[in-house]
Amino acid sequence: MCRITGFRDFRTRTDYDPTRVIMNMRDTMIYGGPDDAGSYVNKKFQMALGHRRLTILDLTRAGHQPMCDRTKKVWITYNGEVYNFNEIKKELIKKGITFSSTSDTEVILQSYKQWGMNALEKFRGMFAFVIWDETKEKMILVRDRAGIKPLYYYYHDGVFLFSSELKAFYQFPYFNKQIDYDALAMFLQTGYITSPWSVFKYVKKLAPGTYLEIDKTGHMKTVTYWDVARFYTMPPWEKKEKQIEEELERLMIESFKYRLIADVPVGIFLSGGIDSSAVTALLQKNVKKALKTFTIGFEKKEYNEAAYAERIARRLGCDHTQMVLNMNKAYPILDRIEEIYDEPFGDSSGIPTFLVSQLARQKVKVSLSADGGDELFAGYTKYEIVDKYYRRFSRLPHVLRFFSAQMLELLSPEFVETFYSYLSSFLPLPKYTNVKDKFYKLRNVIREDKLNNIFKKSGHFSTGRDLEKLMLASFQGRKTEHDQAWPEKIDNFSGMQMIDFKTYMPDDILVKVDRASMQNSLEAREPFLDHKLVEYVARIPASLKYKKGISKWILRKILYRYVPKDFLERPKMGFGIPLYVWMRESILRKYQDTFEDSFLQAQGIFHVTHLKNMVQGFKRGGGVNAHFIWFVFVFQRWYKHWIEN
Numbered sequence: 335m336c337r338i339t340g341f342r343d344f345r346t347r348t349d350y351d352p353t354r355v356i357m358n359m360r361d362t363m364i365y366g367g368p369d370d371a372g373s374y375v376n377k378k379f380q381m382a383l384g385h386r387r388l389t390i391l392d393l394t395r396a397g398h399q400p401m402c403d404r405t406k407k408v409w410i411t412y413n414g415e416v417y418n419f420n421e422i423k424k425e426l427i428k429k430g431i432t433f434s435s436t437s438d439t440e441v442i443l444q445s446y447k448q449w450g451m452n453a454l455e456k457f458r459g460m461f462a463f464v465i466w467d468e469t470k471e472k473m474i475l476v477r478d479r480a481g482i483k484p485l486y487y488y489y490h491d492g493v494f495l496f497s498s499e500l501k502a503f504y505q506f507p508y509f510n511k512q513i514d515y516d517a518l519a520m521f522l523q524t525g526y527i528t529s530p531w532s533v534f535k536y537v538k539k540l541a542p543g544t545y546l547e548i549d550k551t552g553h554m555k556t557v558t559y560w561d562v563a564r565f566y567t568m569p570p571w572e573k574k575e576k577q578i579e580e581e582l583e584r585l586m587i588e589s590f591k592y593r594l595i596a597d598v599p600v601g602i603f604l605s606g607g608i609d610s611s612a613v614t615a616l617l618q619k620n621v622k623k624a625l626k627t628f629t630i631g632f633e634k635k636e637y638n639e640a641a642y643a644e645r646i647a648r649r650l651g652c653d654h655t656q657m658v659l660n661m662n663k664a665y666p667i668l669d670r671i672e673e674i675y676d677e678p679f680g681d682s683s684g685i686p687t688f689l690v691s692q693l694a695r696q697k698v699k700v701s702l703s704a705d706g707g708d709e710l711f712a713g714y715t716k717y718e719i720v721d722k723y724y725r726r727f728s729r730l731p732h733v734l735r736f737f738s739a740q741m742l743e744l745l746s747p748e749f750v751e752t753f754y755s756y757l758s759s760f761l762p763l764p765k766y767t768n769v770k771d772k773f774y775k776l777r778n779v780i781r782e783d784k785l786n787n788i789f790k791k792s793g794h795f796s797t798g799r800d801l802e803k804l805m806l807a808s809f810q811g812r813k814t815e816h817d818q819a820w821p822e823k824i825d826n827f828s829g830m831q832m833i834d835f836k837t838y839m840p841d842d843i844l845v846k847v848d849r850a851s852m853q854n855s856l857e858a859r860e861p862f863l864d865h866k867l868v869e870y871v872a873r874i875p876a877s878l879k880y881k882k883g884i885s886k887w888i889l890r891k892i893l894y895r896y897v898p899k900d901f902l903e904r905p906k907m908g909f910g911i912p913l914y915v916w917m918r919e920s921i922l923r924k925y926q927d928t929f930e931d932s933f934l935q936a937q938g939i940f941h942v943t944h945l946k947n948m949v950q951g952f953k954r955g956g957g958v959n960a961h962f963i964w965f966v967f968v969f970q971r972w973y974k975h976w977i978e979n
Contacts, residue, residue, distance in 0.1 A: 335385050336399070337366035337852070338411040338485075339497040340464060341506060342473055342551045343380040350507050352382050352523045355730045360384030363498060366852040374400040374409055376466075381473070383411040383466060384502075389417065390596050390700060390857055396435035396952055401443060407468040410443045414461030414483045415859065417592035417731055422456050451545060454559050458592065458864060462540075464496055464898025469552035479560040480706070480863040481529070481542030482839030484848055487854040490536035499849075500537065504976070510536055511977060518678075519801050521627045522965050523794045526842040533677050533972075542840050550679045553568040560865065565872035566832045575888070578874055583616075583892045588618050589640075589864035593702050601626035601698035603690055603858075604654070606642030608886050608893060608902060609707030613861050615896035617702075618650045628694040628701065629656040630686040631911070646901055657693050659686055661920050668921065670967065672975040674853050680965040681846050682913050688850040695854045703851075705843050706862035709834045710871045712827050712879040719772075720792050724785045731784060741778040743774075786820035789830050793838065804944055825874040835868075914960045918953060921967070928970040937973065940966075 339359045344454055356373045364371075367386025375382045383398040400411045416422070419438035426444050427433070433440055438459075445453035446465055449876055451474070460482035465474045475496055477485045488503055490510050495503050503509045514535040517527050529539035540546055543560035553621075561631040571578055594600050602617070604610045604627035618625050627647045640656050647654035657663075667674070667685050667903025675684060694701045708714050727735065751769040778791045846861070851858035862868075873886065881887040893902070927933065929949055934942045945966065952963050 336385060336386055336472040337363035337498045338383075338413045338462065338464060339363070339495075339502040340383040340397075340411060340466075340473075341381065341619075342494045343492065343547065344494070345380075345492040348377075348380065351686050352377060352380065353392055355381035355506060358383045359497065359502040360386055362501045362505060363852075365855055366498065368436060368855050370395075370398060372399050374402070374466075376468070378960070378974050379468070381466060381470065383409055383464065385411045388699070388852075388855055388857060389865045390598055392435050392437035393597055394513075397437035397439060398441060402602070403443060403447060408443065408447060409466040409468075409775075410439060410446075410463055412439050412442060412461065412463035414463065415461060415857075416442060416457045416459040416461060417595055417864075418456075418458045419473065424638060434732045451559070452556070454545070458866065460860060460863070462498065473548050474545060475540055475548075476545040477540045477542055477866045479543045479562075480835075480844070480860070480868065482844055482848070482860050482863060484845065485540040486532060486537055487540060487546065488534070488537045489548075489552075489554065492552065497791060500532070500534070501673075501692060501976075503537065512536065513977070515805070515939075518969070519805070520681065521678050521969065522801060522804075522962070523796050524842075525961065525965050526838075526845065527677065528837050528841045540843075542836070562868060563821055563832055565869045566828050567824060568873055570875040571873050575878060578878060579888055579891055582870065583890060585870055586612070586861075586892070587616050587620060588866045590702075590861040591620060591859045592864065593859040594621070596700050598699040599626070599697065600700040600702065600859075601628055601694050602652075602702045603627075603694065603704065604629050604643045604647060604652070605855075606639045606644075606646055606902075607704075608713065608889060609704035609862065609955045610643075611646050611897055611902060612707070612893045613702055613704045614646070614652060615650055617895060619896060624651055624695075626697055627652040628653045628690055628697075630690040631656055631658045632686075632694070633658060633660045642901070646897055649897060649901065655693060655697065657689065657975050659689055663689065664916070665924070668925070672972040675845070675849050675968075676972075676976065677845075678969045678972045679842075680968050681842050682962070682964060683882055684850055687846050688853065691851045691854040691856050691858070695856045698856075701851070702856045702861055703847050704840060704862060705847060705860050706835075706868075707886070707889065709831055709839050710862060710868065711889045712876065714829060714834070716775075716789075716792050716824070717827055717830050717887075718880065718883075718885070720779075720785070720789050720830065723779070724788055724826065728783060728785075732781075735780050736836070739777060742777045742780065745773075751976050784820075785826060786829065786833070789833060796959065800962070804940055804948075806941060808836075808937055816826075825876045825882055826934070828872075832872075878949060913964060916957075917960050917964060917967075920954060922949065922963075925967070925971070928967055928974070933970075933974070937978075939973075 340604040356375060360371060360373060363386050367388045373382060373384045382401040387399060400409050402409045406940050416438045419441040423441050426448060431444050461478045462483035462485040463476050475485060475487060484498050486500055493806060495502060495506055512534060512535040518533045519531055521527050527533060529541045532539055532826035544556055545556050546554060548554045602614050602625055604614050614627060629640050629643040639888055644654055644656060664685050667688050674688060684729050750773045754769045758764060777794050778794050779788045782788045782791060782878045847858045878888045933943055934940055949963060
């Protein structure tokens with residue numbers, strides 16, 4: 335695992351030292367590659383490649399990057415792992431190709447020379463890499479199918495930059511950091527920015543499953559080589575449940591075992607939930623040595639799953655380590671959250687994810703994370719809620735729903751939470767820990783008629799109307815919702831899974847894990863996101879993912895062969911912090927300069943009085959969503975660090 339960066343300057347002006355610039359860009363990400371550093375500069379073409387290395391495979395200097403072929407005309411800088419590289423290497427050796435290292439980097443390079451971009455069809459893994467092909471005077475950027483590894487690019491005024499993280503771009507002397515206010519509006523609604531957009535007007539994220547070519551004239555072409563929608567829209571498997579169950583188990587074991595390939599110790603993040611337990615259980619049965627597992631717990635009981643994780647680890651015979659998170663342990667992360675997530679990022683579970691990565695790094699250099707299970711196996715409660723809502727309320731007249739939404743606006747979320755808690759004391763209602771969030775989401779979606787709009791807005795904590803009141807800077811609104819088409823002839827659950835796989839997963843979940851792990855010089859691997867496994871699961875009928883009111887039906891059936899059912903049957907908790915309590919009791923008081931009048935006025939983005947009233951209303955316990963205040967807080971911290979300084 336590594337960090338990569340580079341540039342191509344198409345202008346004739348050369349009033350900077352490209353060698354010094356690429357070194358500065360690369361070294362902004364030392365934590366992501368503390369073991370080695372390299373750069374390649376070609377002044378004839380005013381281009382450069384930079385690399386920071388975290389050694390996982392081939393720990394020798396033979397794996398040094400950027401790497402070139404024997405002609406020194408084709409170069410690569412690469413971040414990731416291609417797990418089936420040995421099989422591909424054998425195929426290339428049969429064609430007469432020789433190798434000077436045992437790394438997967440050289441296999442990718444030789445595969446490109448042998449098969450061109452068709453080589454991507456062979457790779458199983460996570461990767462973001464850039465190839466400079468001098469013979470064609472072309473630079474090629476590639477990102478893996480699921481979007482596990484990040485890759486940003488910038489193109490403005492004849493300058494093309496790329497990097498694993500935004501922070502490298504600040505080291506290029508002509509980087510234009512103009513904010514994209516439409517992208518900011520998206521962030522303030524959802525807590526993240528969906529690719530291809532970024533917080534900056536001239537910076538884009540390379541979308542998962544695509545590659546970009548920029549030729550000698552500066553012309554860019556983007557090609558999609560893989561799209562999960564293709565598999566969700568294919569006919570479901572016409573097989574018996576037992577057969578699908580057996581095939582799925584074999585494919586999971588194969589995919590999970592691939593993620594153990596390394597020349598360094600490997601561990602697993604174990605939350606005690608279905609997904610991480612499945613990864614741990616299937617692997618522990620197929621390896622001889624006790625797996626090292628890591629868990630973060632919380633002092634507040636309603637957020638704490640650590641005891642469940644410990645129980646499962648003992649049952650499976652794992653070497654388990656855990657830590658309890660409280661506000662004092664969170665402060666050091668909050669103090670530098672804008673550096674860890676160097677684009678505004680609002681998922682507060684990034685804090686415990688950082689800590690579990692820090693904990694794991696004390697014993698291992700690679701850790702498996704079970705992300706993607708909820709998207710693939712319909713694990714989110716919102717799928718059921720949205721589906722039921724759509725079926726029950728879409729038949730009601732729009733005017734009635736609109737009137738209902740207006741009435742809900744009059745209710746305080748705090749009152750709703752208190753009343754729900756009172757009802758739960760004598761009625762068999764679900765024991766939600768986030769009633770306020772669910773109430774906000776209900777208010778957002780109740781006006782909508784179409785399922786895709788209902789689903790998209792079900793994740794929003796604010797609306798476009800809220801932002802029009804709050805933001806001084808105008809925005810078009812074109813990025814306030816995920817721009818993903820809802821395919822025809824697809825069932826409700828599969829459609830929602832597909833949208834999440836293409837938006838929420840790569841731009842929230844995977845960003846969180848990547849930044850938290852790499853900041854700790856830890857490689858995080860995603861066994862559920864092997865594309866062979868994804869393609870198979872996408873075609874499993876929705877009735878086998880959600881059945882008899884139970885999510886992840888078929889995954890649970892497999893897991894129960896390894897772990898007793900009563901170890902796992904409990905309400906889904908997620909991995910969030912006690913945000914309402916922390917914000918109100920500690921965070922806003924400690925970081926009060928974030929909302930100072932002078933700063934807000936000089937910044938010129940928000941209506942000062944309106945924002946201050948929102949913050950004060952939240953402090954008093956009024957009807958303001960904590961997530962929205964948190965999103966503004968995160969953005970302000972980011973702005974102070976990266977724009978104002």
